[in-house]
Amino acid sequence: MNLYDTIEKKDETAILVGVITQEQDEAKVEEYLDELAFLALTAGATEHARFTQKITKPNPKTFVGAGKLEDIAAYVKTHDIQMVIFDDELSPSQLRNIENALNTKILDRSNLILDIFAKRARTAEARTQVELAQYEYLLPRLTRMWTHLSRQKGGIGMRGPGETEIETDRRIIRDKISLLKDKLKKIDKQKATQRKGREQMIRAALVGYTNVGKSTLMNLLTKSDVFAENKLFATLDTTVRKVVVGNLPFLLSDTVGFIRKLPHHLVDSFKSTLDEVRESDVLIHVVDISHPNFEDHINTVKETLKDLNSLDKATIMIFNKIDAFTYVKKDEDDLTPKVRENYSLEELMKTWMAKENYPCIFISAEKKINIDGLRDLLYETIKDQHLKIYPHRLLY
Structure with missing residues (x-):
């Protein structure tokens, strides 16, 4: 299966999470979450609830504080929520810690956008571009992604490898990235010739x-x-x-x-x-x-x-x-x-x-x-x- 392949599923339910900081006030966070909800809808998910927390800066381990994470976990369990989407890019360790705490699919804004791009790509060029972006996103997150995919197959954020088996280690991923970059260089040359x-x-x-x-x-x-x-x-x-x-x-x-x-x-x-x-x-x-x-x-x-x-x-x-x-x-x-x-x-x-x-x-x-x-x-x-x-x- 190629990275850009998709799996048709009925709409999934999602919780949206954002943080209020010195850089973004409450009104700005709500605006961002409205946009995140539209992104989720475009990908095929329905917003079920949203959680925000006023915090000096995102928690380096779990993005939100421990208490807020417990609140989200309780809501996920009570309402059988299928995914939680965070409005910022999460580090590999944050993804792993949050997933362990919530025991459901975790996406960040970047992963959600990548998923939409995978769904929308139609030409060979766009698919190659999206596939490269996905692999570069996956590379530092391989350990988490494989254990994650063994439990959650298909759906939003999962339009990629892993449904088969863990045959893709870091070396193979890097080789893939190298091949895709070479392919895009050839496309760039063709495009440049067309533009001339x-x-x-x-x-x-x-x-x-x-x-x-x-x-x-x-x-x-x-x-x-x-x-x-x-x-x-x-x-x-x-x-x-x-x-x-x-x-x-x-x-x-x-x-x-x-x-x-x-x-x-x-x-x-x-x-x-x-x-x-x-x-x-x-x-x-x-x-x-x-x-x-x-x-x-x-x-x-x-x-x-x-x-x-x-x-x-x-x-x-x-x-x-x-x-x-x-x-x-x-x-x-x-x-x-x-x-x-x-x-x-x-x-x-x-x-x-x-x-x-x-x-x-x-x-x-x-x-x-x-x-x-x-x-x-x-x-x-x-x-x-x-x-x-x-x-x-x-x-x-």
């Missing part, structure tokens, strides 16, 4: 937080049928399509969505996919304006782009899903300061148009609102880049 063949046109890349509507927008602009779904990481495989706005052609790529606390294994493994971002001439940053934490999402994307040395590229910011935007109107006699929920869409438009250093536009890709305005903005941006990069080449 596309150098006659401006290249634009859709970037953004996961589940903001990039694939829906891709389908709208290219009249293609890229897979789109209201779940996290619906798109793993980079899709490149030719787009024509006015009489000006350019290449548009749809890339994997970003997320907070993205496992570094995935960032490294998806190098060839992210090269579409690195080597693009224009970034089209898509934002879900209806999400209550869209500003945090913007910052996460910018941090990731900074890590990719791509933050200084020509950029358009598209605020999508304006049809789903809601706000609470503030009473005229209310003297308290305005909060995010009290800003109308029109006020946000003015705020963001003035705040950002690059063009912004507000649309709904699903409802096809303001798409003509988007096409006009794309035309001007692509034309400017074309004249800068290919000053002696006719536009059409």
